Amino acid sequence: MSATASVAARNRLAAHLRRRERWRWWEIAFWLAGLAAIFAIPSRVGLINEILIAGLFALSLDLILGLTGIVSLGHAAFFGLGAYAAAILSSRGITDPILGLLLSSALAAALGLLTAPLLLRGSDLTRLMVTMGIALMLGELANRNGWLTGGADGLNIEMSPVLGLFPIGFTGQRNAALYSLVVLFVLFLVARRLAQSPFGLSLAAIRENRLRAGALGISTSRRIIAIYTIAAAYAGAAGALLAQTTQIVSLDLFDFHRSADVLLMLIIGGPGYLYGGIIGAAVFIVLKDVISGATPEYWEFWIGAMLVALVLIGRERLFGFGRKAIGRLAPGHVQA
Amino acid sequence: MLTILLDGVAYGMLLFLLACGLSVTLGLMNFINLAHGVFGMIGGYATALLMNRAGVPFLATLPIAFLLAALAGIILERTLYRRLYGASPLDQVLFTIGLVFMAMPIANYFLGDQPQQVHLPPWLSGRLEFQGVGIGVYRLFLIGVCGAIAAALQIFLVKTRFGAQLRAAVDDARVASGLGINVDRLFAITFAVGSGLAGLGGALAADVVGGIDPAFPLKFIVMFLIVVTIGGSNGILGAFVGALLLGVLDVAGKYYVPSIGAFIIYFVMVLTLILRPQGLFARGDAR
Numbered sequence: 001m002s003a004t005a006s007v008a009a010r011n012r013l014a015a016h017l018r019r020r021e022r023w024r025w026w027e028i029a030f031w032l033a034g035l036a037a038i039f040a041i042p043s044r045v046g047l048i049n050e051i052l053i054a055g056l057f058a059l060s061l062d063l064i065l066g067l068t069g070i071v072s073l074g075h076a077a078f079f080g081l082g083a084y085a086a087a088i089l090s091s092r093g094i095t096d097p098i099l100g101l102l103l104s105s106a107l108a109a110a111l112g113l114l115t116a117p118l119l120l121r122g123s124d125l126t127r128l129m130v131t132m133g134i135a136l137m138l139g140e141l142a143n144r145n146g147w148l149t150g151g152a153d154g155l156n157i158e159m160s161p162v163l164g165l166f167p168i169g170f171t172g173q174r175n176a177a178l179y180s181l182v183v184l185f186v187l188f189l190v191a192r193r194l195a196q197s198p199f200g201l202s203l204a205a206i207r208e209n210r211l212r213a214g215a216l217g218i219s220t221s222r223r224i225i226a227i228y229t230i231a232a233a234y235a236g237a238a239g240a241l242l243a244q245t246t247q248i249v250s251l252d253l254f255d256f257h258r259s260a261d262v263l264l265m266l267i268i269g270g271p272g273y274l275y276g277g278i279i280g281a282a283v284f285i286v287l288k289d290v291i292s293g294a295t296p297e298y299w300e301f302w303i304g305a306m307l308v309a310l311v312l313i314g315r316e317r318l319f320g321f322g323r324k325a326i327g328r329l330a331p332g333h334v335q336a
Numbered sequence: 337m338l339t340i341l342l343d344g345v346a347y348g349m350l351l352f353l354l355a356c357g358l359s360v361t362l363g364l365m366n367f368i369n370l371a372h373g374v375f376g377m378i379g380g381y382a383t384a385l386l387m388n389r390a391g392v393p394f395l396a397t398l399p400i401a402f403l404l405a406a407l408a409g410i411i412l413e414r415t416l417y418r419r420l421y422g423a424s425p426l427d428q429v430l431f432t433i434g435l436v437f438m439a440m441p442i443a444n445y446f447l448g449d450q451p452q453q454v455h456l457p458p459w460l461s462g463r464l465e466f467q468g469v470g471i472g473v474y475r476l477f478l479i480g481v482c483g484a485i486a487a488a489l490q491i492f493l494v495k496t497r498f499g500a501q502l503r504a505a506v507d508d509a510r511v512a513s514g515l516g517i518n519v520d521r522l523f524a525i526t527f528a529v530g531s532g533l534a535g536l537g538g539a540l541a542a543d544v545v546g547g548i549d550p551a552f553p554l555k556f557i558v559m560f561l562i563v564v565t566i567g568g569s570n571g572i573l574g575a576f577v578g579a580l581l582l583g584v585l586d587v588a589g590k591y592y593v594p595s596i597g598a599f600i601i602y603f604v605m606v607l608t609l610i611l612r613p614q615g616l617f618a619r620g621d622a623r
Contacts, residue, residue, distance in 0.1 A: 071426050071429075118610060129565050133562075133606040140599045140602060141599060256557065263429075264433075297441060297445075300441050301440075301441035304434040304436065305438055306434070307434025307437065308434040311434065
């Protein structure tokens with residue numbers, strides 16, 4: 001009796017996991033639209049590249065904030081580290097983009113692994129402070145070690161073509177955007193798989209109630225460290241992409257406003273279903289482009305006004321409807 | 337050596353004025369106000385503009401800076417902040433960063449992006465030599481004024497009824513309100529005073545940081561938060577010691593080991609958070 005019940009339960013669970021895994025038509029359309037945009041709007045391909053990179057950065061924040069519920073005000077630490085690592089590698093002779101991307105990403109992951117234990121204690125406020133402090137420390141280190149990082153002048157770098165075939169940079173902006181799209185897509189696939197796996201479900205449990213998740217036998221500390229490390233690798237990859245495709249790095253990569261901007265992008269798009277970061281990045285960067293085209297000095301005002309309105313009206317009320325609609329379709333959605 | 341120490345103390349005193357309001361807000365309502373620097377900017381601009389455009393003497397501008405910032409504080413508190421007292425830290429952070437992003441372009445729009453200088457009166461601008469130790473008169477002035485304010489605040493908190501109510505509310509707002517303390521009103525007043533002190537701090541800091549410019553709130557967010565982190569968030573004393581420590585460390589660090597610069601203070605902050613997540617001077621039984 002109980003054996004058949006448990007078999008039935010397991011079957012239901014398997015069916016549920018399979019359902020979550022299935023690709024929706026709008027997901028396919030989303031990626032095709034991204035690909036089409038690169039070919040359809042050649043004049044703004046630089047902007048698209050920027051969106052793709054920011055989208056990857058926001059996706060990485062989504063892994064910790066959206067999936068796991070860990071707040072961070074210093075995600076720029078990993079972004080900046082990845083960018084500088086890629087730039088320094090290329091200035092030391094390793095100019096192959098993919099190798100550079102992997103190494104930079106691994107370095108950022110190492111920093112994530114090293115700093116993740118700091119996030120396990122204290123309140124949300126402590127976490128905000130610690131993450132911010134680490135980003136500022138790295139920025140100051142980069143500032144003071146000019147022999148390695150070029151200090152306040154930053155670094156200009158040269159990259160080899162991707163796979164030895166496709167030059168990226170000013171002469172190959174379309175290639176650069178395609179390169180970013182491919183990297184984003186591959187990493188997105190991994191993140192999607194991750195979110196749907198039992199590991200992803202356990203992260204959701206930690207997000208909803210860490211104490212209870214622990215009581216269920218989930219080793220919360222280890223999983224937080226694991227996802228934080230993965231997210232750091234993603235942010236590092238985003239930074240490396242930026243360095244490689246714009247061929248310049250500067251100290252503002254570590255700035256507080258980078259961490260704030262990426263948080264804003266994710267909030268605009270809505271955290272927790274993986275597409276939010278990319279959509280938010282597109283909205284944010286297009287808005288920034290349009291507004292700063294009209295009033296270059298004052299575009300921050302509108303971003304600020306948007307944030308204030310967002311919080312006052314309530315994120316749930318503003319995006320709840322859209323999220324509910326998307327939630328039913330989204331890959332990470334758990335049927336209640 | 338002593339000069340650096342005194343410079344550091346003066347800087348720390350300024351940081352204390354700027355940040356003590358934040359420390360109380362954080363302790364009282366668990367509210368993360370990243371926009372605290374905006375009030376400092378208001379005070380700084382008030383002093384700079386009154387002196388440069390209206391020719392008001394420096395000392396007379398200081399109370400005005402305090403009042404204007406306090407007024408701005410109470411208006412914002414009553415209209416906006418109070419809606420977010422129960423909100424999640426993330427919402428509070430987003431909201432107050434939004435306020436900073438709005439305040440900076442507003443200042444830029446009306447006042448331009450050039451720093452507004454505060455020209456000190458001659459009697460404040462010289463240097464004193466005392467037994468071979470040189471110190472700027474203005475630094476001494478800062479230490480005197482800020483020290484007096486800190487002492488007054490501490491006495492106020494310890495000796496008066498209002499202070500006792502405030503401490504009770506910081507310890508446990510819910511029980512305090514159960515005992516008939518009007519926590520809402522208490523908080524509004526404290527918020528206004530904290531904002532006013534930040535305004536005063538901004539006015540006094542204008543000369544030290546090379547003028548007030550629209551980026552002021554963003555530049556100082558970090559310093560404020562470090563003060564609060566090091567000092568812990570439930571008391572004037574913690575914030576005071578934290579600010580002094582930070583001021584001395586920052587000035588001495590930049591002087592003796594310029595190669596690592598501001599790294600020291602960030603390092604100290606993270607170290608503090610690792611060892612004492614509630615702040616160096618918090619009591620052990622913090623919630």
